[in-house]
Amino acid sequence: MTAKRISPDQLRSRRWLDGETMRAFSHRGRLRQLGFSPDDFDGKPVIGIVNTWSDLNTCHGHFPERAEQIKRGVLQAGGFPVEMPAITLGEILMKPTTMLYRNLLAMETEELIRSYPVDGVVLMGGCDKTTPALIMGAISAGVPLIYMPAGTMLRGFWNGETLGSGTDHWKYYAEYRAGNVDASVVDEVLAGASRSSGTCMTMGTAATMMSITEALGLTMPGASSIPAPDSNHGVMAAATGRRIVDMVWEDLKPEDILTAASFDNAITVDMAIGGSTNAIIHLVAMAGRAHIDIPLSRFDEISKRTPWLANIRPSGKFLMEDFYYAGGLRALMRELGDLLDGDAATVSGRPLGESYAEAPLHNDDVIRRRDNALSADGGTVVLSGSLAPDGAVIKQSAADPSLLKHTGPAVVFVDRADLDARIDDPDLVVTADSVLVLQNAGPVGAPGMPEWGQLPIPKKLLEAGVRDMVRISDARMSGTSYGTCVLHVAPEAHVGGPLALVRDGDMITLDVEGRRIDLDVSPEELAQRRADWTPRKKIPERGYVSMYAEHVTQANRGCDFDFLHAGAAIPEPEIF
Numbered sequence: 001m002t003a004k005r006i007s008p009d010q011l012r013s014r015r016w017l018d019g020e021t022m023r024a025f026s027h028r029g030r031l032r033q034l035g036f037s038p039d040d041f042d043g044k045p046v047i048g049i050v051n052t053w054s055d056l057n058t059c060h061g062h063f064p065e066r067a068e069q070i071k072r073g074v075l076q077a078g079g080f081p082v083e084m085p086a087i088t089l090g091e092i093l094m095k096p097t098t099m100l101y102r103n104l105l106a107m108e109t110e111e112l113i114r115s116y117p118v119d120g121v122v123l124m125g126g127c128d129k130t131t132p133a134l135i136m137g138a139i140s141a142g143v144p145l146i147y148m149p150a151g152t153m154l155r156g157f158w159n160g161e162t163l164g165s166g167t168d169h170w171k172y173y174a175e176y177r178a179g180n181v182d183a184s185v186v187d188e189v190l191a192g193a194s195r196s197s198g199t200c201m202t203m204g205t206a207a208t209m210m211s212i213t214e215a216l217g218l219t220m221p222g223a224s225s226i227p228a229p230d231s232n233h234g235v236m237a238a239a240t241g242r243r244i245v246d247m248v249w250e251d252l253k254p255e256d257i258l259t260a261a262s263f264d265n266a267i268t269v270d271m272a273i274g275g276s277t278n279a280i281i282h283l284v285a286m287a288g289r290a291h292i293d294i295p296l297s298r299f300d301e302i303s304k305r306t307p308w309l310a311n312i313r314p315s316g317k318f319l320m321e322d323f324y325y326a327g328g329l330r331a332l333m334r335e336l337g338d339l340l341d342g343d344a345a346t347v348s349g350r351p352l353g354e355s356y357a358e359a360p361l362h363n364d365d366v367i368r369r370r371d372n373a374l375s376a377d378g379g380t381v382v383l384s385g386s387l388a389p390d391g392a393v394i395k396q397s398a399a400d401p402s403l404l405k406h407t408g409p410a411v412v413f414v415d416r417a418d419l420d421a422r423i424d425d426p427d428l429v430v431t432a433d434s435v436l437v438l439q440n441a442g443p444v445g446a447p448g449m450p451e452w453g454q455l456p457i458p459k460k461l462l463e464a465g466v467r468d469m470v471r472i473s474d475a476r477m478s479g480t481s482y483g484t485c486v487l488h489v490a491p492e493a494h495v496g497g498p499l500a501l502v503r504d505g506d507m508i509t510l511d512v513e514g515r516r517i518d519l520d521v522s523p524e525e526l527a528q529r530r531a532d533w534t535p536r537k538k539i540p541e542r543g544y545v546s547m548y549a550e551h552v553t554q555a556n557r558g559c560d561f562d563f564l565h566a567g568a569a570i571p572e573p574e575i576f
Contacts, residue, residue: 051083156193165194230324296556310368440494
């Protein structure tokens with residue numbers, strides 16, 4: 001990277017704090033109201049700490065302590081830290097889905113940065129949608145940034161069994177529905193899997209996005225793999241605070257770090273870790289904010305050349321705590337070797353390759369060697385075909401191999417309410433060969449594209465021992481989920497995509513190797529159905545949901561707002 005330094009009078013915050021205008025006097029005076037004198041901030045970078053903590057965000061319970069540690073690092077490096085709370089996206093308790101509000105947090109982050117006198121930011125996130133939202137907003141704001149990952153929680157235990165959050169919940173809930181365990185067991189399993197602060201400790205969306213962000217070069221080296229309760233996590237928080245001050249002086253901005261090669265690195269890591277399918281949507285949206293276009297075909301190109309190395313649930317057998325002890329993401333990136341662009345820039349000021357050049361690999365069952373990969377290609381596959389003209393995805397590493405090439409009759413549910421009402425009906429016409437189809441669960445149709453894509457197996461089939469079926473929807477699914485689930489079908493049903501035209505009994509063919517998902521119905525019949533089709537659901541006429549439905553893009557375009565995804569930077573605010 002080219003060495004450059006700015007002087008104190010070039011700090012962005014000086015526009016607010018320097019001079020003898022009425023506003024400058026007011027700004028300095030009001031900071032005194034908060035207990036700060038000019039000695040605290042004169043000539044120093046003002047560092048915004050964007051904190052997504054909340055009592056209702058189960059992943060971020062340790063953030064108050066981490067924020068103080070980041071502040072300590074900022075002060076040590078000669079900066080002036082200011083904490084800036086932002087809306088929290090708590091994956092578990094926020095309804096109907098945090099995805100509906102990802103773009104709201106992105107907007108808030110961008111406007112927080114733009115409207116206040118900050119020279120650089122530390123982004124505190126981890127719970128699924130907070131990571132892409134914070135980064136999307138900060139990229140658009142254009143100031144130096146570092147992302148501080150929440151880290152994963154400790155591995156779970158119950159009755160002598162090691163538990164993975166989410167994944168084992170789905171497993172035991174299926175057994176409960178099958179009548180094999182009672183409700184108290186499900187409660188005990190959930191309690192055993194919820195032992196500390198931090199995100200899910202499976203390779204769910206949270207762990208995936210934290211790993212991807214390190215591969216993008218937006219975290220300190222090694223930050224993404226440290227468990228939340230580990231003392232090294234606090235050490236990393238302070239180091240992050242120190243580094244962001246230096247980044248401000250170096251004027252090292254997102255545009256200096258994020259390139260097409262950076263995003264190729266992130267996609268490669270996503271495939272090698274068997275990451276969440278949600279990562280595809282988020283990466284497309286994040287890249288769009290950096291004015292980089294990623295077609296879905298790029299994911300498949302990289303998947304075909306990238307071995308799956310991380311033996312982590314729900315696709316593998318270990319957990320993220322084991323991943324950390326095995327060497328973490330740096331060990332995995334070193335094993336990927338020439339599949340990564342080691343010259344890519346990072347927030348550390350050094351090339352990405354230097355961060356993992358000497359990283360040891362302590363357990364090559366948790367992190368496989370390339371010559372002993374779990375699979376020769378990546379965990380996620382992109383599909384296209386007559387049912388998904390603009391694409392769909394499937395996590396092949398978490399699917400039943402016997403179902404990766406399958407043809408069966410559709411059993412259609414027109415929305416989530418219909419699914420809940422009929423899935424356990426003993427008279428439901430369904431067999432293990434059927435293909436379960438959920439419509440109207442996409443970005444506009446739900447709205448917000450909830451994680452409904454792991455459709456439940458009908459109770460009568462669970463009781464017969466069936467544990468996986470082909471399932472198709474325009475929804476997403478949790479990264480902790482598993483099964484042969486085709487997701488993100490685009491265009492979605494609500495806007496008239498072919499998924500809207502599927503009827504009970506239609507034959508559907510899934511061919512993962514051929515990268516196809518097809519509806520075996522004649523064009524003439526589909527044309528007649530389309531002529532008879534109307535959208536199923538009215539969208540609210542006011543409020544955020546109305547704006548969301550009007551402006552959200554489809555899954556293959558990242559589900560960002562069309563007016564935020566690209567375009568020229570917004571000018572700095574006038575200060576009168």
